[in-house]
Amino acid sequence: MALKIYLAGPDVFLPDAVQVGARKKALCAAFGFEGLYPLDNELATPTALAIFDANCRLMRQADVGMFNLSPFRGPSADAGTAFEVGFLAALGKPLYGYSNNAALYGDRVEAAMGATRRNGGWWAADGMSIEDFGLQDNLMLDCAIERSGGAALARYGDGSTADMAAMAAFRQCLEKLAAERGRPK
């Protein structure tokens, strides 16, 4: 049985969301994996609750979670994707993250709104502190990935924030998973 990978990310909001999912699933298949993509769900009545239930079912079926953590409408990952990192972390599944942006979280906040260092802290222009651990997003996301599989944090950036699908980084993530699992490419 092919390893099942839940493909999480804001890709589902792209104008070509179905095609992007098909490309990611084809890449998974090329590595011997099976990609599970939220838009695969065929729902008679696609209410919010039906989509939620179907996504939770897909996550429970998955062996591994792979998360597009590209910044979405702000300096952090999409909130739905962050939810799914937490969901799969609690289920104890191996997690892999990738992004179209290699900058650190704090640097993104500083670039977006400005920030100052004072009294040993790092404060954004919104008056609230910035986590200063040199991570790529909120520590709960980075650390969940690091803790999940013994493997190093798998997160890559190709620097192109216009590429919301982050296909190059996604491929690197699959290569890392394949190297760990000993699958032929």
Add this chain to the structure above:
Amino acid sequence: MALKIYLAGPDVFLPDAVQVGARKKALCAAFGFEGLYPLDNELATPTALAIFDANCRLMRQADVGMFNLSPFRGPSADAGTAFEVGFLAALGKPLYGYSNNAALYGDRVEAAMGATRRNGGWWAADGMSIEDFGLQDNLMLDCAIERSGGAALARYGDGSTADMAAMAAFRQCLEKLAAERGRPK
């Protein structure tokens, strides 16, 4: 034993984060509950991984999750808080959400960057679609709360985006929990 409530939210980034946590815990106690606040963790070496591990331990100890879903550095909830909604949803614990902002997610995106309706969809100025279910954030968050306890979605807004602690909404959330659990106020 008092019901243990995990107090999640971007409150931990406030300049008076410790005091805000103390106020929320005191409110919990006034209702006969015990609040568990991430900054309660006494860590010899507060590395990111140590904080992550301690927060996960607190979440596993909790009977209920209560989430400050106030928009944070964008139109959605804090990414760490979204992670924790997912984590506790997967553990099957009852979830309660509150916010300082009663506007719907799509309206916040439209206000922040502009949006247009075309071809049956709702498209933000970033070229990506906006979920159009009349919810307050990404459907995974709203629906996880709705599905978690049978209770109605408990989310309140007092309309003041300057109040990141959302104390009034938090109190309403506690009142709802107390009413369900039959605890004296």
